[in-house]
Amino acid sequence: MSTIEEIAKQAGVSRSTVSRVINDDPNVNEQTRERVLEVVSSNNYVPNRAARKLAGGRTGVIGLVIPIGVSRLFVEPFFPILIQSVTNRCNHLNRSVMFWLGEPEYERRSITQILSNDLLDGVIVSSLQDKDPIVEALHYSQIPFVLIGRYRDNLPVNFVDIDNEKCTQAAVNYLIQTGRKRIATITGVAGTLVSRERLDAYRSTLAKAGMPVDEKLIAEGGFVEEGGYAAMANIFPHKPDAVFATNDAMAVGAIRYLREQGMRVPEDVAVVGFDDAPFAASYKPALTTISQPIGELGRQAVDMLVKIIDQQPEELMTQVLPSDLIIRESA
Amino acid sequence: MSTIEEIAKQAGVSRSTVSRVINDDPNVNEQTRERVLEVVSSNNYVPNRAARKLAGGRTGVIGLVIPIGVSRLFVEPFFPILIQSVTNRCNHLNRSVMFWLGEPEYERRSITQILSNDLLDGVIVSSLQDKDPIVEALHYSQIPFVLIGRYRDNLPVNFVDIDNEKCTQAAVNYLIQTGRKRIATITGVAGTLVSRERLDAYRSTLAKAGMPVDEKLIAEGGFVEEGGYAAMANIFPHKPDAVFATNDAMAVGAIRYLREQGMRVPEDVAVVGFDDAPFAASYKPALTTISQPIGELGRQAVDMLVKIIDQQPEELMTQVLPSDLIIRESA
């Protein structure tokens, strides 16, 4: 645990110079810089984050907030993969991650905890609610933050997102092109932007193909396996020959129901999911799924946040990931 | 963002007194304390963690390290639930969680990052490997830490764990008592303490009941769904009438295989899992599962670590959770 002082002494310079070197200040003689860097690495010196913060610098700590209840959090593969990619990217960039999951008392305690956490350089939030208190709070605070997934449009925030419309078009068109006539859809959580976007795209894609939209072929599955099962049960009497489930968890539930009814998947009823979840592989060749670049989403969010922290740009940053997505057929 | 200075001014005392109040120092006049506390709460004052750390105090940040690859991390429900319970408990105790997941470069970068992170008061590790570099490193460092799950016995560390032996006995005895004669088992990852413990208990429980142990009825499933499926395929030709899968993910895989073979579960082959995973509910009444107190495990780990941080006890702390577990029949 050496201090900047000791490094300075060993390198024969002042603390200031060492500080400049560590912080990539251009105003340092090249030779001096090298000498200092040598001492730094030979001493295995790492600047004290607390001290650095206190003096006005950054801590290198990024907050990750995922305000979703357990019931969905670890049932949908979306979040685990996201968590994985965000933490990986942060570690890679030599940053640490502070982690908050959703809770009942979320609105009070956690928000205060997050906002008043002076150790944080910035925050990444993956919210799905249309009106999320943490997002609002963050927005009115001065803390740099990036949203994963768009927010209801009246609040200007930095975000990264995937292209729900194009993805949905791909899924539905695939089913149309393979000759399906009665294409159902299982939606996520009502009142959620992501669900609305996918449902809207489902409707418009059918319309564009000149196919009718049968409201009886639309059911809500809440993004979870059991919801997909129940939704399928509602839809089934109306004789679908294909289903677009808006995530893989619900797709699996749908398949379970269909099989219980003696249906062959995909021969009798085709199922397309969304996420390309690892467990979806267990269902090949019954399940075709759209590959969502979740990992990329996490990485981009981190990079964007880091940029915001370091450069404090005036303009908002937004990014919609390219949707050259692959329909992965497991067959 | 008020400082201790401002609070002091408003309360008409010195910084020192305010500091004493916040840190529960008994040497404060009761009236003074109340006055200060009022000002504190009316100003919504929260001590600056960086400054506190620098001055020799704690940051209130706890590290959570889970060195498991993604393939298992989010397939087994064990880890998600653990993460959930640890973070919840920490938030409840007004502490923040810094989070590391396993990575390929795990051994180098992450370890250094964790060990040299001066923001951490202590660390919780859930390791399953028999010889884990992060555990060794932590052990030789001075950082307070608690292990979830026992470590190979030659390294004395603080830990909390569940009673694998008693749990396994309960599972196997349940199958015996319901008249099963050829009870198979699907083990986790070879070379893992938890797997060994459960396998040993499986053997000894059968022996104690005077039943033979058929090695052909033992197969490794790696703790994942597909592994359970494959293991079941290996075991199936040897005509089991029951299977104890050492976690629920593998149990589900086993059920999938059995059904594909036209078996009825549990009529033809009974399956007992382990974890009481949320998704296990989807398989009722086919799946009976042992309820593992994962949430309790996480909570206890946090409490133990906090105690170690605050009181710095000389002796090692260990805790094996009571195993009055319930065999949950979903039927």
Added chain:
DNA sequence: TTGTAGGCGTTATCAA
């Protein structure tokens, strides 16, 4: 290009 010095918000030591 480099060094000096002040201050960031706490806690801890010592006096009062």
Added chain:
DNA sequence: TTGATAACGCCTACAA
């Protein structure tokens, strides 16, 4: 029971 005051390790004007 309380109040000064010196660290803690770093960054950042400002001066040289």
